Amino acid sequence: MSALDVARKDFLDARRSKIxxxxxxIYVGFIGLFMVIQRDQLRFHDTAHEGVVSVLVGVVTAGSVLIPVVALVAAYLAIAGERETGSIAFLLGLPNTRRDVVVGKFVSRSAVIVLGVVCASLVMAVSLLALYPVFPVRTYLVAMGLMALYAVIYVAIAIGISASVASKARAAAVGFGVYVALNVFTLFAPIGSHVRTLHTEVLGFAEAPTLYRFVSQLVPSEALSQVMRTIDVDIAGGSLPPADAPFYVQPEFAPVVLCAWIVAPLAVGYTRFKSADVS
Incomplete structure (x- = not known):
C-alpha cells in the first residue's frame, strides 16, 4: 500500500463517523442561517454589491471560529485512536511507512472536511441567488477557497497532534488547548497586543509596531483576515500597513503563513511518530 491507499481506506472509515x-x-446549517439573517444588513450599505461582499466576509469570519472545531473533531483521532486500539500495528504491517500513514490520513481527512466546506458553499450560492440582489462571483470564489484552505490548515494541525501523542485523551487535550490558544484567546485581543505589553511594560523596550503586526499575523485567523483585507479593506475592517513596510507584514505575505501552518504541524507530527513505539 501507499499513502494514496491509506487515504482511500481512511476516507471510507471517516465517512461512516456520525460525529x-x-x-x-452543524457548520453547514449555521452558514445557511447566517446567510438568511444577514440579508437585513444590506440596507446599512451604500450599494447592494458592498452589502453582499460584507455578508460574505462575515461568513469567512464566522467560519474562522467554526471550521477549526469541525476539522479538529474530524481528525484528532486519525492516528492516536489507532495507536490506542492497537490497529496501527496492522496498518504499518501491510506494509506502509509511517510517512504514508501521516500523509494518507491528512489527505483523507482533508477531503472529508473540504467536502463539508463545498456543501456550505453550495448553501451560500443558493442563498445568494434566492435572497440577494447581486452575486459577486469573484468574492464568492475567494471566500470558498479561503474556507477550504483554512479547513485544511486545521486538519494538518489535528493530524500533527494525533501523530504526536499515543492516546485519545492526550489528542483531545492538546487539540482543545490549541483551539483555545489560536481562536478563543485571540478573540479578546490580537496576540500582538500581548507581545507589546511584554515587550514595553515588562521588558522595558521601545515600541516596535512592525514586530507586533508580524506576530499577530502568525495566527491563522489573523492571516485569514489579512487576505480578506486585500479584497476590500473598508468592508473587512482593520487597516493595511504602509506601502514601505517590510514584506512580511504585508497582506500578500499572509498566504505564506497559512501554508506554513499546513507544513509545520505535519512535519512535527511525522518526526514524533517516526520514532514512536507503537508495539
Missing part, C-alpha cells in the same frame, strides 16, 4: 458528519451538518 464527523454531525459537526459538518
Amino acid at each position: 464527523v458528519w454531525l459537526a459538518i451538518a
Whole structure:
C-alpha cells in the first residue's frame, strides 16, 4: 500500500463517523442561517454589491471560529485512536511507512472536511441567488477557497497532534488547548497586543509596531483576515500597513503563513511518530 491507499481506506472509515458528519451538518446549517439573517444588513450599505461582499466576509469570519472545531473533531483521532486500539500495528504491517500513514490520513481527512466546506458553499450560492440582489462571483470564489484552505490548515494541525501523542485523551487535550490558544484567546485581543505589553511594560523596550503586526499575523485567523483585507479593506475592517513596510507584514505575505501552518504541524507530527513505539 501507499499513502494514496491509506487515504482511500481512511476516507471510507471517516465517512461512516456520525460525529464527523454531525459537526459538518452543524457548520453547514449555521452558514445557511447566517446567510438568511444577514440579508437585513444590506440596507446599512451604500450599494447592494458592498452589502453582499460584507455578508460574505462575515461568513469567512464566522467560519474562522467554526471550521477549526469541525476539522479538529474530524481528525484528532486519525492516528492516536489507532495507536490506542492497537490497529496501527496492522496498518504499518501491510506494509506502509509511517510517512504514508501521516500523509494518507491528512489527505483523507482533508477531503472529508473540504467536502463539508463545498456543501456550505453550495448553501451560500443558493442563498445568494434566492435572497440577494447581486452575486459577486469573484468574492464568492475567494471566500470558498479561503474556507477550504483554512479547513485544511486545521486538519494538518489535528493530524500533527494525533501523530504526536499515543492516546485519545492526550489528542483531545492538546487539540482543545490549541483551539483555545489560536481562536478563543485571540478573540479578546490580537496576540500582538500581548507581545507589546511584554515587550514595553515588562521588558522595558521601545515600541516596535512592525514586530507586533508580524506576530499577530502568525495566527491563522489573523492571516485569514489579512487576505480578506486585500479584497476590500473598508468592508473587512482593520487597516493595511504602509506601502514601505517590510514584506512580511504585508497582506500578500499572509498566504505564506497559512501554508506554513499546513507544513509545520505535519512535519512535527511525522518526526514524533517516526520514532514512536507503537508495539
